[in-house]
Amino acid sequence: MNGQIIPTRNLIWTAGVKPATIEGMEDAISDRGRIKVNEYNQVLSYSNIYAIGDVAEMVTDQFPKGYPMLAPVAVQQGQQLGKNFIRKAKDSSMQPFKYLDxxxxxxxxxxxxxxxxxxxxxxxxxxxxxxxxxxxxxxxxxxxxxxxxxxxxxxxxxxxxxxRLIIKRGNNKEEYYQETADME
Ligand SMILES: Cc1cc2nc3c(=O)[nH]c(=O)nc-3n(C[C@H](O)[C@H](O)[C@H](O)COP(=O)(O)OP(=O)(O)OC[C@H]3O[C@@H](n4cnc5c(N)ncnc54)[C@H](O)[C@@H]3O)c2cc1C
Structure with a gap:
């Protein structure tokens, strides 16, 4: 980022997704910034806090870095946790999460x-x-x-x-249009 302006009509942009961290829960945050959970989506070191989906890092033998950050994982974990809450309310033991790919x-x-x-x-x-x-x-x-x-x-x-990109053109709007027009 040296302030150089490259006039272009095409911009290809890629980015990763990083979870928002929660203050006060630092001991449960993994190196990758996800919240470490056990097989019941229970946040490590907390008995009454749960995390599901992208933000949750549930390590298994098959997924040593946690399940992939995909919608089906989030949906299935939500469904499983819902069932587990009902089981808990009935004093039954919770069932571990198993991902169905x-x-x-x-x-x-x-x-x-x-x-x-x-x-x-x-x-x-x-x-x-x-x-x-x-x-x-x-x-x-x-x-x-x-x-x-x-x-x-x-x-x-x-x-x-x-x-689908929010860009701030800044003050040199006229210059930008002139430069892109010159490219034609
Ligand atoms: C560009 C892109 C393409 C993708 N394509 C696919 C695909 O094709 N197939 C697929 O399976 N997955 C895809 N994914 C991944 C998929 O979107 C996620 O895995 C899924 O949405 C995870 O669901 P989630 O509920 O865990 O998180 P999210 O859907 O991200 O929901 C989290 C919610 O929490 C809110 N939130 C965050 N912080 C706070 C806060 N402090 N207070 C209150 N609310 C907060 C957010 O605004 C958001 O609404 C894609 C992701 C991206 C970014």
Whole structure:
């Protein structure tokens, strides 16, 4: 970061996700910044605090760095913890969390995706359709599903992709526009 301005119309930006730390719980925070939990999602050293999802680091033999920061892990941990609270209320013992990997999907743009579902490996258009179907079905509520579907259809036909990045242009707005115009 030396203040140099590079005029461009395309910006490719990548970033990792870091959990927000909670003050006063430093002893339970791992090197990676996640909150260390046991197999019941109970925060280490605390009997009445629980953490689930991205923020929780539950180490297993298969996942020595904790479960991957994925939506299904968060959903399944939430469901399991809910059941465990009910068990606790009934004075039953809690059940340890076990992750059920239903497969992995990723889209890499228009009409293109990859999907590994058990022995099934899809790529290209059908994987993209599968990706959209799964994402739509996992949204909560018909209203959300309908809004997202309409947005996708609109974007597909208009090629209209909103920039999901907040940038501060600063004071030299005119200079920026002039430089990008000169590039054409
Ligand atoms: C760009 C991107 C793409 C992704 N794509 C996929 C994908 O294709 N498939 C997949 O499985 N996973 C994907 N993930 C990961 C997935 O989004 C997360 O694993 C999942 O959302 C974790 O759920 P969570 O409930 O643990 O956390 P979150 O969904 O992050 O929810 C945490 C909530 O807590 C709120 N919060 C934070 N700090 C505070 C505070 N101090 N006080 C009050 N509220 C607070 C946040 O605002 C947020 O709403 C993606 C993540 C990113 C960033």
């Amino acid at each position: 239903k497969g992995t999907m990723a889209t890499i743009g228009r009409n293109r995706a990859v999907a590994d579902i058990g022995q099934l490996h899809l790529k290209g258009f059908f994987a993209w359709l599968a990706w959209m179907f799964v994402h739509l079905m996992t949204l909560v509520g018909y209203r959300n599903k309908a809004v997202v579907l309409v947005n996708w259809i609109y974007n597909y036909f208009t090629y209209d992709k909103a920039l």
